[in-house]
Amino acid sequence: xxxQAMKEAVCAWSRQSYAEHLFAGTSGNLSVxxxxxxxxxxxxxxxxxxxxxxxxxxxxxxxxxxxxGPHKPSSEWRMHAALYRExxxxxxxxxxxxxxxxxxxxxxxxxxTILIEMVPFLGGDVPLAPFALPGTEAVGTGAVAVxxxxxxxxLANHGVLAIGKDLExxxxxxxxxxDAARICSIAMGHGPIVTMxxxxxxxxxxx
Numbered sequence: 001x002x003x004q005a006m007k008e009a010v011c012a013w014s015r016q017s018y019a020e021h022l023f024a025g026t027s028g029n030l031s032v033x034x035x036x037x038x039x040x041x042x043x044x045x046x047x048x049x050x051x052x053x054x055x056x057x058x059x060x061x062x063x064x065x066x067x068x069g070p071h072k073p074s075s076e077w078r079m080h081a082a083l084y085r086e087x088x089x090x091x092x093x094x095x096x097x098x099x100x101x102x103x104x105x106x107x108x109x110x111x112x113t114i115l116i117e118m119v120p121f122l123g124g125d126v127p128l129a130p131f132a133l134p135g136t137e138a139v140g141t142g143a144v145a146v147x148x149x150x151x152x153x154x155l156a157n158h159g160v161l162a163i164g165k166d167l168e169x170x171x172x173x174x175x176x177x178x179d180a181a182r183i184c185s186i187a188m189g190h191g192p193i194v195t196m197x198x199x200x201x202x203x204x205x206x207x
Contacts, residue, residue: 003068006032006041007057013094013167018049022096022174028159029074030094032167033084038062042080044071075135082140083163087147090163092170097159100181101126105154111180112195114187119196119204121176123150131156152177 001009014030017023026049031042044056058069062081066073074080080093096102104111104126111126118124127146132138132155143161146153152162152173160177164170187193 001032001034003037003039003041003059004054006034006039007054007059009167010041010043010057011052011054013171014043014052015049017094017096017171017174020175022094022098022178023049024097027097028095029076029080030092030167030170031074031077031080032092033062033080033090035084035088039067040077040080040084042077043074044069045073045075047071076139078135078137079140079143079161082137083144083147083161086141086144087163089165091165092163092167094162094164094167094170094174095155095159096162096174096178098174098178098181100185101154101160101178102158103185104128104181105156105158105160108156110154111177111184112193113201114184114193114195115180116196116200116204118176118180119201120207122152122173122180124201126150126152126154126177126180128154128156129161131158134158 026046029043033040041059044058047056058073059067110128113125129142129146132142143153162170162174
């Protein structure tokens with residue numbers, strides 16, 4: 001994929017995520033990475049999604065060296081870079097502050113496996129990564145530690161992280177995390193929840 005195509009994808013998926021209320025204001029960020037070019041393309045810092053264009057998108061190396069773009073890169077670029085360095089299978093990262101999932105992060109609890117589709121789409125439950133100061137590499141390394149056979153996690157008192165081979169996949173996983181959190185929240189209001197059995201989870205993984 002060319003750098004221009006990567007910038008177009010980052011802009012398009014950012015605006016879609018904002019329209020779906022995965023982002024609020026200028027919060028949240030997403031990126032793609034091409035290891036062959038050693039290029040990370042990421043949303044800029046504090047630019048409204050409604051007016052964002054491809055020209056606003058930032059291009060940089062994993063060490064933070066800016067190659068293209070008129071703004072500062074997202075303040076969470078170190079988190080994205082840590083994921084790309086530590087998990088070479090990842091080609092895209094979506095970080096949201098979607099309200100239901102972020103509420104679980106504020107409660108400092110993960111989202112249990114309450115829906116069978118969480119297994120193929122998310123790897124199972126959505127674990128909680130420990131709190132780290134936003135903007136630091138520790139946010140990313142904390143996420144890497146819990147993203148074992150999982151495609152998304154919660155960031156304590158912060159938000160949500162979803163990974164994928166490309167932005168379409170990472171975005172879909174972010175949507176599923178928010179949907180699972182919303183359903184779990186509603187169910188808890190009705191009474192005790194029942195999680196999927198380990199046998200059923202294992203059977204689903206074997207498909």
